[in-house]
Amino acid sequence: MKVASQERAIFRLYSLGISTNRDEWLYDRDRRCLTDKMKFFIDCYDTVPQTAEDFINKIKWSRNLKRRLHRNRREAFSDSLIVRASYRPFTVRRLYQSELFIDESGLAAEMFPAGESNTAVCFSDVGSRTDFCVLATDGLADLHFGAAVDAYQQVPRYRFNGSERIDNVTDWALEQFQAHYGAGNSNKQPITKDAIFHYVYGVLHDPAYREKYALNLKRKLPASPSTRISGGGLIRASG
Numbered sequence: 193m194k195v196a197s198q199e200r201a202i203f204r205l206y207s208l209g210i211s212t213n214r215d216e217w218l219y220d221r222d223r224r225c226l227t228d229k230m231k232f233f234i235d236c237y238d239t240v241p242q243t244a245e246d247f248i249n250k251i252k253w254s255r256n257l258k259r260r261l262h263r264n265r266r267e268a269f270s271d272s273l274i275v276r277a278s279y280r281p282f283t284v285r286r287l288y289q290s291e292l293f294i295d296e297s298g299l300a301a302e303m304f305p306a307g308e309s310n311t312a313v314c315f316s317d318v319g320s321r322t323d324f325c326v327l328a329t330d331g332l333a334d335l336h337f338g339a340a341v342d343a344y345q346q347v348p349r350y351r352f353n354g355s356e357r358i359d360n361v362t363d364w365a366l367e368q369f370q371a372h373y374g375a376g377n378s379n380k381q382p383i384t385k386d387a388i389f390h391y392v393y394g395v396l397h398d399p400a401y402r403e404k405y406a407l408n409l410k411r412k413l414p415a416s417p418s419t420r421i422s423g424g425g426l427i428r429a430s431g
Contacts, residue, residue, distance in 0.1 A: 200362075200364055201362060201364070202365040202388060202392060203361060203362065203365075203392075204361075205303070205347070205351045205360050206347040206348075206413075207300070207303060207345065207346055208296075208298045208343055208345055209334050209343070209344045210300055210332055210333075210335060211294075211335040212287075212294050212295055213254045213296070214251075214254070215279075215334075217252060218230070218287060218290070219277070219285045220285060221285055221286070226274060226286045227269075230269055230288045230290075230293075232251075233251050233293070234267065237261070237266075238266060240261060242261060243262070254295050257292075257295070260292055265292055267290060273288055273289045273290055274287070274288055274289075275287055275332070277289075277332040277333070278314065278329040278333040278334065279337075280334070280337060280338070281325070281327055281338055287331075289304075289332070296335070300332055301352075302352055302353070304332045305352050305354075305355075308357070310330070310349060310352075311328060311330055311348065312330075312346045313326060313328055313347050313389075313392060313396065314326065314333040314337055314338075315327075315344065315345055315396060315414070316338060316342060316344060316409070317343040317344055319342075319410065319411075321339075321341055322342055324402055324409050325339070326393070326397060333346050345413070349386075359385055361385035365385075366383070366388065369388055369391075370383050396414060
């Protein structure tokens with residue numbers, strides 16, 4: 193079901209970065225090391241019965257993982273779940289993208305399902321205590337991508353429904369941009385959803401925009417600087 197406030201925005205879907213709650217297990221610079229760690233982790237997890245009240249300390253537990261165990265959720269190791277992820281700015285690591293063992297996946301499966309390619313803009317969340325930060329990523333970003341004390345959001349170019357790739361830039365946004373800027377520029381190049389995605393990335397990097405809206409960026413998600421693109425935010429509706 194579509195939500196009106198989500199449609200009157202440039203992007204339909206956005207999500208916090210992933211929170212594994214066990215980074216030392218699910219991330220690694222080396223694929224072979226990550227494989228060995230996760231095979232060990234899964235073997236240990238599988239020795240614990242569904243009704244357990246005491247939990248072995250060879251692996252790291254969390255409240256979510258204990259709940260999943262009590263629902264008897266199990267998962268065999270799969271090499272296909274090892275993906276690239278942006279752990280920190282300019283720091284790419286291998287991630288074991290498991291909905292069982294990652295504590296909070298957000299909308300990872302809709303943004304970067306295993307085996308699919310996508311691009312996203314990662315930026316400081318509301319209430320950030322550090323300077324606003326934004327970078328493009330070609331994989332999932334960690335919840336604390338830019339600062340250990342603050343959360344980060346991701347907004348992707350596309351979203352996925354299973355293997356179906358769907359535009360994450362809304363038709364409403366395309367109509368607004370075409371109406372505001374005209375059907376094309378002087379070279380008769382059409383305004384596209386790709387161009388809108390790149391525009392957003394450019395705006396969030398613009399020093400003038402970040403200085404003018406510094407307080408707003410602490411309180412709410414980014415909004416369009418153009419008053420003629422009325423009612424919509426960069427991520428969701430401002431009204």
